[in-house]
Structure formats: structure tokens, C-alpha cells
Amino acid sequence: MATGHEWRSELYQDASAQFARCADVLGLPDDLRTRLLEPRRALTVNFPVRRDDGRVENFTGYRVQHTLTMGPTKGGFRYAPGVSLGECSALAMWMTWKCALLELPYGGAKGGVRCQPRELSVGELERITRRYAAELIPVIGPDRDIPAPDMGTGEREMAWFYDTYSQSVGHSVPEIVTGKPPVLGGTAERRPATGLGVVYVIEGMMERLDTTLRDQRVVVQGFGNVGEVIASELFAIGATVVGLSDATGGIAGPDGIDVEAAGAWVAEHGGLAGFADAQGAGGGLREIDRSAVLELGCDLLIPAALERQITVENAPRLDCRMVVEAANGPTTPEADRILAGRGIQVVPDVLANAGGVCVSYFEWVQDQQKYSWDAIEIQERLRRQMRSALAKVWDAAGERDIDWRTAALTVAVRRVAEAARLRAIYP
Ligand code: GLU
Secondary structure, eight states: OOTTOTTOOHHHHHHHHHHHHHHHHHTOOHHHHHHHHSOSEEEEEEEEEEOTTSOEEEEEEEEEEOOSTTSSEEOOEEEETTOOHHHHHHHHHHHHHHHHHTTOSOEEEEEEEESOGGGSOHHHHHHHHHHHHHHHTTTOBTTTEEOOBOTTOOHHHHHHHHHHHHHHHTSOOGGGOSSOOGGGTOOTTSTTHHHHHHHHHHHHHHHHTTOOGGGOEEEEEOOSHHHHHHHHHHHHHTOEEEEEEETTEEEEOTTOOOHHHHHHHHHHHSSSTTHHHHTOGGGOOEEEOGGGGGGSOOSEEEEOSOSSOBOTTTGGGOOOSEEEOOSSSOBOHHHHHHHHHTTOEEEOHHHHTTHHHHHHHHHHHHHHHTOOOOHHHHHHHHHHHHHHHHHHHHHHHHHHTOOHHHHHHHHHHHHHHHHHHHHOOOO
């Protein structure tokens, strides 16, 4: 690894390759490319946490703020074994593009703690969250950097984070973090927001392509906070869900999977494994390897789990018409090229999954105004905002005859480049 490029990682290379393609289309000068690409600030923290058995273990956490040009920074923090400076840097960059595309007044950020949350008790997770929050105090604030949920974190962690920050400053500051439980100043609809946003984008896309959601056969990889909402909403609208997977297993159901029944099974058993067999022979379902769901025949393939799932290895075998990226960074640039060559279109993550940060923005605004909006109002505003971002991407792709990912990035990068130009250089 080259000295001075500490944030480099496979995922950062993916994000950089996507950016380079867009910068070529826009004809950005070299100095601006570097300025827009590299993370503005990165904090690494190592901190001790007392485990339940009395041992003291050191954990490593990060917070990367990609650009300070657009206002405070915004983005989630994750708990996963693969969390690294390089991963957070890529994810922070994507947050910048996501916020710019949605015209939210934020730059991107991302953070996390390297750990396996499944192997930690609730008490240990609380101590990790509180200490991580305390370590970030020098760089965060309601007008500086506002964290949120991401993989392995949710309302519970946001409540601890909010409380820790508030204790440290001596009064309650709900706008320090979004994705809080509603009773603590969280907003209606934040929990399902990312999934709902994905569905609104798909609806809009289907209208533009002159087809309907009811005619689509759908595969969803991931049945967590995002994947379950998408699968349930699409099922309720009348689409046929022909494949599902989570960390415990995969299911194929060419005649359709009852997503409501799958959700009830997961609530009781903790994962999808065993669901297909429990439905009996008449259910038409079979258990498959969880990585095999990506290759099931369908119209819409929706990766809603981890990054780098669609690679050179499996891209030639995908059997779908369109990929809708509910996860961040699920498709590598090489796979993107293979899919483009095969005529499979990709609705990029920065558009498809931006509903989460959009409703986070609504939460932050409501917290500052001390006034809350109801679920209907949030849904309407979210739908409008997602539809307007889709329209911009669609138009940019048509004008320049480019793929949707590059089109989305040109819209976002132009906005940030323009802000950087107007703010000029200090001193
Ligand atoms: N972690 C989410 C994302 O990747 C949401 C971030 C936020 O709400 O600030 O977009």
C-alpha cells in the first residue's frame, strides 16, 4: 500500500473507480478530482471495554468525514468484523454522493467498530456504544457530524449514543444522532425508511419503463431491516417474490414465497433457515445455498445485505433484467461492466437506498424545530424526494447516454464541485 493512502481498501478502490468514470464524463480537472475524492477527516480510536467475564478487551473504531463542503456530515456507524478505515472511507464517500443527489444539506460520513455483534451481550454492546460515542465527541455535534444506524446497529444503539452525548454536555441533544426510538425524538417511518425508499424508486422506474410492479418476479438477498421491508412491501403490492436469503440460508420459490409467513418465521426462529421445509411439499419452496439466490431467474434482483456480492465470478451467471442496489457497494466495477455488456441495468445504491438518510434528515429537522410530522407526511415527502432524484438520474443518463450509476454520480458530483468552486480555497 502506498504511504499516505491509509484509507485505501478494495471497497475504496471500487468507489474511486466509479468516481473516476464520472469525473471523466464531467471533465473535472485533476486538482478538483483529488479534492473531491479523498476523505477530509478520519479518526481512528482504540478503547478498552469490560467484557461480562471481567476481561478488558480493546476495540478499534473509526469515523470518516468525507467532505465538509456541503454542511455538517452525515452517515451511519456499523458493528461488523470487517470494519476498517478503508471500508468507512468508501462508505463515507458514497454518503456524500447520496446526500448531494437527494439535495440534503450534508456531506458524507461513516463510522463503525470492528466487532462481531452476534457474539456480544446487550451489556457489552451498550458499553461499546457508550465508549465509542465518548471517543467521537471531539469530531461530532448536531451541526458538525450526525451519526445514524447502519449494519449491526439500530434504535437501541442510537438511544445509548444520544444519552452518552447528552450526559457529556449536560442536557438532552436529540439532534446529535438520527434513527432514535420515536419516544426519544426519533421520527415516524425512520425504521422502514431505506426499504420504503427502494420501493418508491422501483415504482418510479417501472412507470418510466411502462410496466408495473405486479408483473415483476423479485429476489431479495438479505432479510434484515432493509431487505425485509422491501420484500414485504413488494409482496403486499402484488409482486412475486421468488427468492429470499439471510445469514442463515436461502429459499427459492418459483411460484412465489409468502413473505408475511417468512417474516413471522424469522421473528420466531431468528432466521430463514428451516422455513422452506416447514411450509411442506405443497409450498413449492426449496432451501438453497444463500449465495445461490443471486443467480435465481427473476426480473428484479435486489441485493440488500453486504458489499461486494456481485463480482466477476457470479456476474456472468446472473439471471435477472435489473439489479436494484439496496445495500451499499454490492456490485464491483468489473461486475458492473459485465452486467452492462449483458444488458442488465443497475439502479445504483446512491439512488436506491438513499431513503434512509433522507428520513434521517427529516428527523434532524423535526428535532431542531421541536415539532413532529406524522407517518403520512413523512411517506409523501420521502416519495417526492426519491422520485425527483430518480428523474434527475434518468434525464442525465438520457442526455449523455451513460449508465444509471455514472448518471447518478454526475448529478451528485456536479453539485459538490459547484459548492467547492463557490466556497473557493481558504486562505
Ligand atoms: N446508514 C444509512 C446509509 O448508508 C443511513 C445513514 C443516515 O441515516 O445518516 O445510508
